[in-house]
Amino acid sequence: MVPLSYYLVLSGFLFACGVAGFLIKRNIITIFMSIELMLNGVNLSFVAFAAHWHVLAGQVFVFFVMVVAAAEAAVGLAIIISVYRTRETLNVDRVNLLKL
Amino acid sequence: MALPIWLFILASVIKSVIVLGVLLTAVAYTVWLERKVVGHMQNRWGPTRVGPFGLLQPAADGLKFIFKEDLTPPHVYKPLFIAAPMIALIFALTSISVVPFGNSFTIHGYTIPLQITDVNTGLLLILGITSIGVYGVALAGWSSNNKYSLLGGLRASAQMVSYEISLGLSLVGVLIMSGSFSLRAIVDAQSGHFWGFIPRWNIFHGQIIGFFCYLIAAYAETNRIPFDLPEAETELVAGYHTEYSAMKFAMFFMAEYTNMITVACVATLLFFGGWHGPLFGPPLVRVILPLFWFAVKIFAFLFLYIWVRGTLPRFRYDQLMAFGWKFLLPLALVNLIATAIAVAW
């Protein structure tokens, strides 16, 4: 049997990696992927708590997180494409002007 | 009676080996069938030289693929270039593991189902595995570092993501009617007859629109004519597998035909009653017959694939996207709503 805390540590580690990627990466797409990693880390703790407390609501919440992630990916990637069209770069440090 | 663990593992291994062997043989002979049938449709003979009716042609092709030089062009991104065909083939072969082929049979009191494993989210598993298979094609196109390959890979990923939605929605009608994701339960729900002679298959049970959507979306998912834009040889050289040779090319080829067979299996299980068919004769024949009906139905689907290939021209890319989003998706949704209303009635 696996203790609940193991799942939580793994979830926390994934979330921390996501935060680190968000901070140190300079490619917009990779930054976006770091956000997805954070959401995945949170999902794991939802499912682990659902199993621990015998409440299925935790699993249902994962679906809502996935819906939000899908919406975010669709809009975010569209924004990335339009940024690339105007700036021709994916480096966030070079996308620092409000106006062309 | 449940099996002891070591016997369960032994039975699983034996089943996996048999299923893989039959599947790969079927793949090889689907290629032969396609060449032969398309040949006759175009007033040619198809393969005739190797063996009677060219029946040994698949073996000759296999030998040729093995002995050809395996080129790796210098400008490719090597790790992904090598991994891409393996991804395509492995996921194509994995999806067969949840397909049931017939009823279970009993030896010495142990019941062994004719299926590698029965999971109660079997259909979702197939959908998931096929959706991961996109990466094989997409990464092959990208890692080849060649504009035709890249265009092929881009087309493939856009096309597969678009048609996956219609594919999934067209199956929901069947799921509403049977109330389970387990492929075995779905087939069991289709046993029996209407008025004593029409089989109670889902296709005769109001799912004809669903089947139509599924068939079209499945053609697009497997990159077959009329939706073979990712490898359109008249526009893109050979699309995503332009730079591939020898066994790596053969892996893509095998993956494509394995996917065709998987798609035919799912269509048979969901819409055409799986292994159900007329049963007669002595007990031994009664054991063999379900497998025979299943094989016949799959053969019919494969023949339809080849027939369509011999008949239809290729779509233009904007037509393909417009068709998928503006026609097929609404149609699948209408089918879903109609089925839900009919079941709730």
Place this chain on the structure above:
Amino acid sequence: MSVHLILFLAFGAVCVAGAVNLLAQRHPINGALSLIAVMAALAGEYLLLGAEFVAAVQVIVYAGAIMVLFVFTIMLLNAGVEERTKDSRVAILLGVPGVLLGGVLVGWVVLRHSGTEAVPAGALPGDPATIGQLLFHEFLLPFEITSVLILIAIMGAVVLAGKPATSPAGKVEE
């Protein structure tokens, strides 16, 4: 060690390796692939927790749809190796130790306080029927709200990416 724990450790190792690889790789496509590995391994963890429907949806939605969009964008924009700037060095110097510190702290607190109560395997019915009942009865309103959210996201994506770039005068080119 039970089979459960071994499987947890195996999937967890893949998760950890993938997450670290996402940080280490400079090319976005390698990052995307390691993220896909993380997601697939997480689906395995969900299966261990008895959430089979969540696991299937995780593979279909995350690995099969969202990540395909990412890979598609990387291919479309032909994103190359990430370039480093001065600011990114500062971020590494401050970010990595900070995140490590936070992670260690959280791990220590969790391990110290939550004890070693085992999560029972497969005790929860995570099958599609039960989840569906819950989703369409108790959580109907949030479900409908997310459908509106998805609709807005679709429209936003079409508006943002569908049109060609606006010209400096602000007129949309055909």
